[in-house]
Amino acid sequence: MILPVFAIVVSLALLALSADKFVDGASSIAYHYGVSPLLIGLTIVSFGTSAPEILIAVMSATSDNSDIAVGNAIGSNIANIALILGVASVFKPMPVSSTVLRREIPLLLCVVLFSTALLYDLMLSRFDGVALMTTLFICLGWLVWQGKSQPDDVMGEETEERVDTRSDTTQSIIITTVALVVLLVSSKTLVWGAVEIARAANVSELMIGLSIIAVGTSLPELAATIACVVRREFDLAIGNVVGSNLFNALSVLGVVALLAPGEVAVAVLQRDALMHVALTICLFVFCVGWRKASGRINRFEGLFFVCVFIAYQWLLYRQEGVA
Numbered sequence: 001m002i003l004p005v006f007a008i009v010v011s012l013a014l015l016a017l018s019a020d021k022f023v024d025g026a027s028s029i030a031y032h033y034g035v036s037p038l039l040i041g042l043t044i045v046s047f048g049t050s051a052p053e054i055l056i057a058v059m060s061a062t063s064d065n066s067d068i069a070v071g072n073a074i075g076s077n078i079a080n081i082a083l084i085l086g087v088a089s090v091f092k093p094m095p096v097s098s099t100v101l102r103r104e105i106p107l108l109l110c111v112v113l114f115s116t117a118l119l120y121d122l123m124l125s126r127f128d129g130v131a132l133m134t135t136l137f138i139c140l141g142w143l144v145w146q147g148k149s150q151p152d153d154v155m156g157e158e159t160e161e162r163v164d165t166r167s168d169t170t171q172s173i174i175i176t177t178v179a180l181v182v183l184l185v186s187s188k189t190l191v192w193g194a195v196e197i198a199r200a201a202n203v204s205e206l207m208i209g210l211s212i213i214a215v216g217t218s219l220p221e222l223a224a225t226i227a228c229v230v231r232r233e234f235d236l237a238i239g240n241v242v243g244s245n246l247f248n249a250l251s252v253l254g255v256v257a258l259l260a261p262g263e264v265a266v267a268v269l270q271r272d273a274l275m276h277v278a279l280t281i282c283l284f285v286f287c288v289g290w291r292k293a294s295g296r297i298n299r300f301e302g303l304f305f306v307c308v309f310i311a312y313q314w315l316l317y318r319q320e321g322v323a
Helices: 002-032 037-062 066-091 099-118 126-149 154-162 169-201 205-230 234-259 266-287 299-319
Strands: none
Touching: 002 037, 002 169, 002 205, 037 066, 037 099, 037 126, 037 154, 037 169, 037 205, 037 234, 066 169, 066 205, 066 234, 066 266, 066 299, 099 126, 099 234, 099 266, 126 234, 154 234, 169 205, 205 234, 205 266, 205 299, 234 266, 266 299
C-alpha cells in the first residue's frame, strides 16, 4: 500500500510540473511562429492543461482500466468548476469581460449536454468516440476562427503576458519534448498506483478516478487560477477552466470510447454526469446568463461551488462505504 501511495504522490507532482512546462514550451513555439496570443490561450493552453487527463485516459484504456479514465474526465471537470473556480472566487470575485469567453461558455454547456446524452444508454461505443472526436475538431475550428476574428479580446492580452518570449524555438522544442515524455511516464505510473490502491482499499476504480486522481490532476490548475486572480487576469483564469473542461468532455471520453468501448456504470449517468451538467449550467448562469452587464462569479457563488464540491466528495465516499 505504501508504494502505490508514493507512486501517486510522485506522479501527481511530476504531472503538475511537466504539464506546466509543456504549456509554456508549446505556447512559446506557437508565439515564435506568429500564432496570436488569444489563439494560444483558446487552444494550446486549454489542451496543455488537459494533457494529464488525456494521457491518463490513454494509459487506463490500454490497460483495461477505463473506469479510471471516465471518472477522471468527469471528476476533473467537476473539480475545475466547483473547487478551482469556487476557491478562486471566494478569494476574489471574478468578472467576465472577454467577448470570446462569453461565447465559449455556452459552447461548453452544449458539449457537456452532448457528451452526457451519449452516456444515456450506459455505453461508450466507438461510434460515440468518433462523434466526440468529430465534435472536438469542429470546436477547435470554431475556436481558431474566434481567435482570428477577435484579435483585441482582453483574454488575448492576458495570455500574452504569460507567454515566454525569451526562449528561442530550439529551447522551447526541447522543453516541450522532455515535458511530454515525463507526462507519459508519470501518467502510466499514476494509473498503476490508482489501480493498486483501489484493490487494496476495496473501492471502485471509478471512485478513485472521480476523487483522488481528479482532484490531484486539478491542483495545478488551482494554483494557476489563483495566480491569475492575484494578477487580476480573471478572464484567463475562467478561460483556462472552460477550455480544459471542453477538451476533457470531448477528447478524454472520446479516447476511452475509441480505445476501450464498453459499458458505463449507472452511477456515472445518475450521479456524476448530472452533477457535471448542473455545475456547468451554474457556470453559464453566473458568467453569462441573462444579465445585460458583464457576468461574474461573486464570493457567495464561489462559496456555493465549494460547498457543492465538498458534499459531492462526501457522497462518493459514503456510497462506496468508506465514510
